[in-house]
Amino acid sequence: xxxxxxxxxxxxxxxxxxxxxxxxxxxxxxxxxxxxxxxxxxxxxxxxxxxxxxxxxxxxxxxxxxxxxxxxxxxxxxxxxxxxxxxxxxxxxxxxxxxxxxxxxxxxxxxxxxxxxxxxxxxxxxxxxxxxxxxxxxxxxxxxxxxxxxxxxxxxxxxxxxxxxxxxxxxxxxxxxxxxxxxxxxxxxxxxxxxxxxxxxxxxxxxxxxxxxxxxxxxxxxxxxxxxxxxxxxxxxxxxxxxxxxxxxxxxxxxxxxxxxxxxxxxxxxxxxxxxxxxxxxxxxxxxxxxxxxxxxxxxxxxxxxxxxxxxxxxxxxxxxxxxxxxxxxxxxxxxxxxxxxxxxxxxxxxxxxxxxxxxxxxxxxxxxxxxxxxxxxxxxxxxxxxxxxxxxxxxxxxxxxxxxxxxxxxxxxxxxxxxxxxxxxxxxxxxxxxxxxxxxxxxxxxxx
Amino acid sequence: xxxxxxxxxxxxxxxxxxxxxxxxxxxxxxxxxxxxxxxxxxxxxxxxxxxxxxxxxxxxxxxxxxxxxxxxxxxxxxxxxxxxxxxxxxxxxxxxxxxxxxxxxxxxxxxxxxxxxxxxxxxxxxxxxxxxxxxxxxxxxxxxxxxxxxxxxxxxxxxxxxxxxxxxxxxxxxxxxxxxxxxxxxxxxxxxxxxxxxxxxxxxxxxxxxxxxxxxxxxxxxxxxxxxxxxxxxxxxxxxxxxxxxxxxxxxxxxxxxxxxxxxxxxxxxxxxxxxxxxxxxxxxxxxxxxxxxxxxxxxxxxxxxxxxxxxxxxxxxxxxxxxxxxxxxxxxxxxxxxxxxxxxxxxxxxxxxxxxxxxxxxxxxxxxxxxxxxxxxxxxxxxxxxxxxxxxxxxxxxxxxxxxxxxxxxxxxxxxxxxxxxxxxxxxxxxxxxxxxxxxxxxxxxxxxxxxxxxxxxxxxxxxxxxxxxxxxxxxxxxxxxxxxxxxxxxxxxxxxxxxxxxxxxxxxxxxxxxxxxxxxxxxxxxxxxxxx
Numbered sequence: 006x007x008x009x010x011x012x013x014x015x016x017x018x019x020x021x022x023x024x025x026x027x028x029x030x031x032x033x034x035x036x037x038x039x040x041x042x043x044x045x046x047x048x049x050x051x052x053x054x055x056x057x058x059x060x061x062x063x064x065x066x067x068x069x070x071x072x073x074x075x076x077x078x079x080x081x082x083x084x085x086x087x088x089x090x091x092x093x094x095x096x097x098x099x100x101x102x103x104x105x106x107x108x109x110x111x112x113x114x115x116x117x118x119x120x121x122x123x124x125x126x127x128x129x130x131x132x133x134x135x136x137x138x139x140x141x142x143x144x145x146x147x148x149x150x151x152x153x154x155x156x157x158x159x160x161x162x163x164x165x166x167x168x169x170x171x172x173x174x175x176x177x178x179x180x181x182x183x184x185x186x187x188x189x190x191x192x193x194x195x196x197x198x199x200x201x202x203x204x205x206x207x208x209x210x211x212x213x214x215x216x217x218x219x220x221x222x223x224x225x226x227x228x229x230x231x232x233x234x235x236x237x238x239x240x241x242x243x244x245x246x247x248x249x250x251x252x253x254x255x256x257x258x259x260x261x262x263x264x265x266x267x268x269x270x271x272x273x274x275x276x277x278x279x280x281x282x283x284x285x286x287x288x289x290x291x292x293x294x295x296x297x298x299x300x301x302x303x304x305x306x307x308x309x310x311x312x313x314x315x316x317x318x319x320x321x322x323x324x325x326x327x328x329x330x331x332x333x334x335x336x337x338x339x340x341x342x343x344x345x346x347x348x349x350x351x352x353x354x355x356x357x358x359x360x361x362x363x364x365x366x367x368x369x370x371x372x373x374x375x376x377x378x379x380x381x382x383x384x385x386x387x388x389x390x391x392x393x394x395x396x397x398x399x400x401x402x403x404x405x406x407x408x409x410x411x412x413x414x415x416x417x418x419x420x421x422x423x424x425x426x427x428x429x430x431x432x433x434x435x436x437x438x439x440x441x442x443x444x445x446x447x448x449x450x451x452x453x454x
Numbered sequence: 455x456x457x458x459x460x461x462x463x464x465x466x467x468x469x470x471x472x473x474x475x476x477x478x479x480x481x482x483x484x485x486x487x488x489x490x491x492x493x494x495x496x497x498x499x500x501x502x503x504x505x506x507x508x509x510x511x512x513x514x515x516x517x518x519x520x521x522x523x524x525x526x527x528x529x530x531x532x533x534x535x536x537x538x539x540x541x542x543x544x545x546x547x548x549x550x551x552x553x554x555x556x557x558x559x560x561x562x563x564x565x566x567x568x569x570x571x572x573x574x575x576x577x578x579x580x581x582x583x584x585x586x587x588x589x590x591x592x593x594x595x596x597x598x599x600x601x602x603x604x605x606x607x608x609x610x611x612x613x614x615x616x617x618x619x620x621x622x623x624x625x626x627x628x629x630x631x632x633x634x635x636x637x638x639x640x641x642x643x644x645x646x647x648x649x650x651x652x653x654x655x656x657x658x659x660x661x662x663x664x665x666x667x668x669x670x671x672x673x674x675x676x677x678x679x680x681x682x683x684x685x686x687x688x689x690x691x692x693x694x695x696x697x698x699x700x701x702x703x704x705x706x707x708x709x710x711x712x713x714x715x716x717x718x719x720x721x722x723x724x725x726x727x728x729x730x731x732x733x734x735x736x737x738x739x740x741x742x743x744x745x746x747x748x749x750x751x752x753x754x755x756x757x758x759x760x761x762x763x764x765x766x767x768x769x770x771x772x773x774x775x776x777x778x779x780x781x782x783x784x785x786x787x788x789x790x791x792x793x794x795x796x797x798x799x800x801x802x803x804x805x806x807x808x809x810x811x812x813x814x815x816x817x818x819x820x821x822x823x824x825x826x827x828x829x830x831x832x833x834x835x836x837x838x839x840x841x842x843x844x845x846x847x848x849x850x851x852x853x854x855x856x857x858x859x860x861x862x863x864x865x866x867x868x869x870x871x872x873x874x875x876x877x878x879x880x881x882x883x884x885x886x887x888x889x890x891x892x893x894x895x896x897x898x899x900x901x902x903x904x905x906x907x908x909x910x911x912x913x914x915x916x917x918x919x920x921x922x923x924x925x926x927x928x929x930x931x932x933x934x935x936x937x938x939x940x941x942x943x944x945x946x947x948x949x950x951x952x953x954x955x956x957x958x959x960x961x962x963x964x965x966x967x968x969x970x971x972x973x974x975x976x977x978x979x980x981x982x983x984x985x986x987x988x
Contacts, residue, residue, distance in 0.1 A: 390908075
């Protein structure tokens with residue numbers, strides 16, 4: 006029986022395993038040194054915040070693995086020897102494979118800052134990082150102030166986490182507005198305001214120069230590059246992005262870039278070795294996507310795709326329309342298609358932006374200047390129906406059509422206030438149109454005749 | 455992971471102590487309780503109206519003050535911070551104290567009301583006497599232990615309801631739903647029945663009596679509704695009573711199925727029902743404690759459906775016991791009634807097996823067949839058993855064991871008393887025959903479902919953790935499946951706590967409602983067709 010070995014028990018590896026099991030009877034082994042069972046990495050924050058226990062982040066009961074005959078090995082792979090189809094573990098044990106799937110995910114970026122390896126300096130990615138956070142910042146007495154470096158999704162999550170324990174947080178963001186490498190200005194501005202509302206000391210256009218040590222090798226303070234200001238702190242959270250976790254592959258002969266280089270079939274340069282998830286790097290970017298996409302959903306999709314290939318139905322990784330979602334403290338964010346920020350916007354990309362006069366709710370729709378075709382949408386504080394936007398993007402609907410049928414796309418709970426009318430009114434006045442919004446139609450939503 | 459520390463803290467518990475305001479609020483609330491406790495120990499209060507008012511308002515104000523302090527400083531949004539760090543909400547020391555105290559209260563209430571001061575002939579004593587002024591003001595009668603309980607129940611739903619409204623002020627669905635349960639409890643469960651009792655012997659009723667009737671309580675939740683004393687009560691009140699009786703029957707066979715078809719069982723379980731009302735308000739701090747294991751799910755299905763079978767048998771037996779045998783006096787006799795029940799059950803069973811079988815799990819099919827055979831066999835035995843013995847037991851024995859085991863122990867002592875240990879909806883999930891019947895309707899023919907938003911699920915588990923009915927919502931969401939579960943009461947919290955906006959409670963077309971295809975968006979559609987071919 007063919008032995009499939011998967012390194013990494015994150016969403017990519019586990020999805021691959023589940024789908025291989027659905028499609029075949031092969032022997033499946035998952036190796037991880039992080040945790041015994043698969044858990045949702047994105048939910049680690051809720052454990053620290055006391056919303057959930059760690060067990061709750063594990064989607065499958067213990068019996069699931071046995072029932073599906075997926076063997077779990079707790080161990081750290083130190084070396085891959087493709088010639089012998091062999092893995093060497095830190096315990097010096099060896100594991101042989103017929104097909105190998107590398108799904109080792111990422112590790113937090115460190116850009117060579119002085120003091121970046123001091124005690125009290127950490128990223129937030131793994132279960133071990135969370136354990137470390139409990140030591141470094143259990144409460145506001147032990148951790149009198151935390152400094153977070155890096156203005157991304159993990160940074161704002163870490164800030165939210167620390168605030169639930171009343172720990173004062175200084176948030177250093179290199180850009181002049183939060184996440185404006187991804188978000189258009191109006192949205193980024195709104196999130197800036199929301200961060201301040203949560204009593205987080207947001208420092209824009211600020212980067213880290215140096216982490217200062219005390220006499221015991223613990224962090225004592227940090228120095229801000231731009232102002233030279235020294236901020237005393239007990240924890241430095243490094244959240245300036247992630248890099249593929251592939252150091253152990255250096256001498257294996259597998260072609261590496263920043264990540265493990267793969268083609269559209271998720272194959273590496275060596276036969277029977279594949280890579281998926283955060284650690285995989287496409288030779289050529291797919292559409293507007295980046296070659297490495299460290300996103301939960303892409304990891305899952307690659308796992309699904311690769312399972313087909315491994316089970317003899319070779320198909321390319323072909324992600325559909327881009328989507329993503331996140332939550333900035335209390336504000337939910339969803340995006341479908343592409344809405345680029347000002348600096349990356351193409352000449353033909355037009356934006357329509359609406360923001361609620363009082364609430365932290367806004368929406369941006371990108372469309373083609375000439376054809377008026379929908380390119381993408383960002384929403385904050387309004388939930389949108391995934392299937393509808395996926396359909397509209399495929400059908401290349403115009404902005405006017407989208408405006409007219411906004412009610413069909415609304416996915417907010419019942420009785421929520423809807424803003425379709427306000428949005429359409431502003432659209433009409435901004436672009437001199439006369440679109441009228443239509444009532445919600447179950448027939449259209451569920452596509453029934 | 456079994457040795458996992460609750461707090462995750464290696465250096466001691468994270469700081470989740472009470473603020474000064476909350477300490478004062480607790481003091482105020484407990485003072486109110488102490489007045490009641492003193493009354494239980496027969497401390498005689500000179501001015502009962504005054505002391506009762508002081509006691510109830512301190513409890514009320516204490517709860518409000520506490521929750522105001524907890525939520526007023528926070529921005530609207532999901533705030534379950536530290537829930538698993540607090541002793542009371544993570545099965546810690548205070549949870550056990552609260553659980554034991556509540557359970558003790560229920561045991562005394564149901565089985566030893568004399569310790570609360572109930573006197574059968576003569577003036578009440580103790581805490582019941584303390585409540586006399588309020589009861590007299592409402593119904594004209596002295597208080598009973600049920601009146602004391604009803605008042606405290608209503609106060610709890612109102613005060614904790616306001617807490618819930620603060621906590622979920624960003625969510626209109628939750629707000630409206632809570633206002634609805636608060637209203638139904640105060641008006642329909644508490645005040646209206648008292649006023650109805652006041653109408654006893656009034657002229658419009660020609661000297662008859664109007665039963666104490668909580669209109670929103672539908673059989674089988676009020677399993678006593680068709681007992682002979684109730685029927686006599688209805689019939690003695692002339693047209694109004696008769697109308698109430700008809701309403702009682704219509705609610706079972708017409709009103710309930712129609713509403714459930716349109717809105718799922720949530721219209722009842724989380725918008726109207728008093729048991730649900732208490733679970734949602736006072737029980738909100740314990741909702742995450744429900745067991746989500748598949749084992750618990752199996753137990754739940756067998757237990758709750760057995761209760762339905764039991765209550766059906768019991769009611770049949772009770773009605774049977776007071777019907778006559780002489781067809782010339784009245785058309786409804788022992789035999790015609792049993793035949794009617796048999797026909798009705800056969801119709802329901804036949805309909806499900808013919809048209810809806812594929813929507814039931816295998817164990818549900820076997821269970822249904824088993825129960826059907828048993829009931830039919832018991833009905834058949836009627837012709838062989840002696841007079842007064844219905845089935846194999848005396849109807850009175852059956853009724854007594856039901857009201858003891860289910861009505862008291864399950865719904866009260868375990869259902870509510872164990873909130874801090876087993877979560878807030880233990881009764882609704884494992885014991886309530888009404889919820890089971892509505893769930894059956896919801897599963898088979900309701901427009902209600904929880905839709906999952908494409909492939910946006912990050913499997914974080916908030917939805918499952920906060921599901922008070924112990925449904926593993928995530929298991930469906932991460933596969934992109936619609937959630938159609940008999941036990942779902944439609945509280946909407948899974949959708950509220952979802953950080954990605956994946957879940958939505960909605961009423962849509964029946965077609966494609968139970969979608970077993972795994973529709974995960976994102977990947978190219980051809981691939982999904984491929985996956986679905988399996």
